[in-house]
Amino acid sequence: MTKKKFIPYFLDLFSLSIPIIFGNIGQIFIGTTEIYVAGKHSGLTLAAIGTSQGLTAPFLMIGMGLLFGLSTLIAHKKGEGHNPPVYFRSSLFYGLVTSLAVIPFLWLLILFIPKIGFDPSLVGPVTDYSILFSFSLLPTFLYQSVREYLQATEKVLFANIVSFVASFINLGLGFLFVFGYGPLSEMGIAGLGWSLNIVRWLTFITVLFTCFPLLKNSSSINMPFLKETFKLSFPLSITVFLEVCAFCLVTVLTGIMGVIEAAAHNVVLTLASMTFMVPMGISHATCVKVSSSLGMKDFDKAIFYSWVGIFMATGIMVFSAFCFFFIKWPLFSLFSIDKTIFNMASSIFTVAAFFQLADGLQVALNGVLRAFKMTKECMKVTLVSHWIIGIPIGCFLGFHLNWGPFGLWVGLAASLFMVSIFLLIIFLRKVKSLSHT
Numbered sequence: 211m212t213k214k215k216f217i218p219y220f221l222d223l224f225s226l227s228i229p230i231i232f233g234n235i236g237q238i239f240i241g242t243t244e245i246y247v248a249g250k251h252s253g254l255t256l257a258a259i260g261t262s263q264g265l266t267a268p269f270l271m272i273g274m275g276l277l278f279g280l281s282t283l284i285a286h287k288k289g290e291g292h293n294p295p296v297y298f299r300s301s302l303f304y305g306l307v308t309s310l311a312v313i314p315f316l317w318l319l320i321l322f323i324p325k326i327g328f329d330p331s332l333v334g335p336v337t338d339y340s341i342l343f344s345f346s347l348l349p350t351f352l353y354q355s356v357r358e359y360l361q362a363t364e365k366v367l368f369a370n371i372v373s374f375v376a377s378f379i380n381l382g383l384g385f386l387f388v389f390g391y392g393p394l395s396e397m398g399i400a401g402l403g404w405s406l407n408i409v410r411w412l413t414f415i416t417v418l419f420t421c422f423p424l425l426k427n428s429s430s431i432n433m434p435f436l437k438e439t440f441k442l443s444f445p446l447s448i449t450v451f452l453e454v455c456a457f458c459l460v461t462v463l464t465g466i467m468g469v470i471e472a473a474a475h476n477v478v479l480t481l482a483s484m485t486f487m488v489p490m491g492i493s494h495a496t497c498v499k500v501s502s503s504l505g506m507k508d509f510d511k512a513i514f515y516s517w518v519g520i521f522m523a524t525g526i527m528v529f530s531a532f533c534f535f536f537i538k539w540p541l542f543s544l545f546s547i548d549k550t551i552f553n554m555a556s557s558i559f560t561v562a563a564f565f566q567l568a569d570g571l572q573v574a575l576n577g578v579l580r581a582f583k584m585t586k587e588c589m590k591v592t593l594v595s596h597w598i599i600g601i602p603i604g605c606f607l608g609f610h611l612n613w614g615p616f617g618l619w620v621g622l623a624a625s626l627f628m629v630s631i632f633l634l635i636i637f638l639r640k641v642k643s644l645s646h647t
Contacts, residue, residue, distance in 0.1 A: 289505020305355025342403025600625020
């Protein structure tokens with residue numbers, strides 16, 4: 211690709227990616243602010259919110275995965291010449307159906323919380339928060355369905371700014387409800403659940419308010435479109451679930467190793483999750499651009515956008531890797547100044563630095579292949595790489611060879627590099643087949 215071609219594609223993707231990145235950061239800050247407020251309240255509240263997030267996160271991500279296909283299909287149909295507003299009502303309905311499908315399974319899990327074997331002091335607060343969290347999934351998925359539609363039409367600024375601002379509102383409400391001020395009594399961990407619901411509903415209603423004209427212009431529920439969306443998105447949701455569960459398992463295993471090991475792991479994972487939001491935003495933007503190009507049957511343009519997105523996502527993670535490798539203490543000290551924990555975290559930072567490169571490449575390739583509607587291939591690659599290769603390697607190194615958390619992270623890094631390699635091979639084969647059409 212020549213420089214003359216690269217620059218306009220880069221600038222186009224960059225302008226679309228930035229608001230999405232801020233929206234992603236806002237979403238992850240919701241969980242981060244809850245951890246922060248809980249830590250200020252008490253050790254029990256902190257332990258309970260961490261446990262609750264571990265239980266509820268897979269349900270959130272499964273629902274998100276089911277919705278990610280909306281922007282892909284709408285962008286594709288836009289490229290084909292369809293009028294996007296006709297799909298708005300169907301997108302909103304799909305978000306509602308996703309909520310009604312996911313929430314009952316979380317309720318079922320909540321019934322078993324007393325039987326899981328948690329410390330008795332955790333059962334009550336974990337149950338309270340998990341119940342309130344389950345109700346927040348409805349506005350969360352409705353908002354995401356609107357965000358996916360707007361993403362497909364490349365109107366991404368307002369919805370993502372709202373998401374970013376919402377994380378700070380959640381921080382303020384969290385302190386207000388958890389500690390109690392004025393006439394409000396102290397709610398403890400339940401206060402985090404109430405603030406989450408209020409913020410999620412405010413976010414959805416605010417974004418929906420700007421989309422009321424679309425409801426008037428939208429057609430009735432399009433069942434073929436919904437079936438196509440589900441067919442594309444179901445493997446996506448499984449892919450996200452498999453990856454989230456892999457990281458959750460490593461979190462549990464480090465907890466078994468000890469408090470120091472768990473603390474070191476959690477700090478590095480929190481930072482890695484934040485840096486991941488950048489290539490993830492680029493991936494979503496790339497998916498939209500490639501989908502639209504494929505809808506127009508402009509395969510050269512689709513391939514150009516694919517490569518630019520891959521270079522952008524991987525390139526930004528080179529900078530992230532540099533930071534993880536060379537400025538470990540300044541990053542770690544944002545969360546703790548405990549030297550014992552830092553000594554343990556230092557080796558994990560080194561693995562995470564290399565892991566960043568693979569993470570950026572694999573999330574970019576996932577976005578590209580989603581645009582090509584190759585979500586089943588991504589699901590199979592994730593299953594093999596994480597659960598047949600990475601997790602067994604990590605457990606062997608971490609426990610059998612006594613490498614501790616460092617060994618578990620080597621397993622995670624190995625799985626992400628395998629995902630990247632497999633997906634790159636699939637992508638190159640797809641490019642080769644398109645060049646012959």
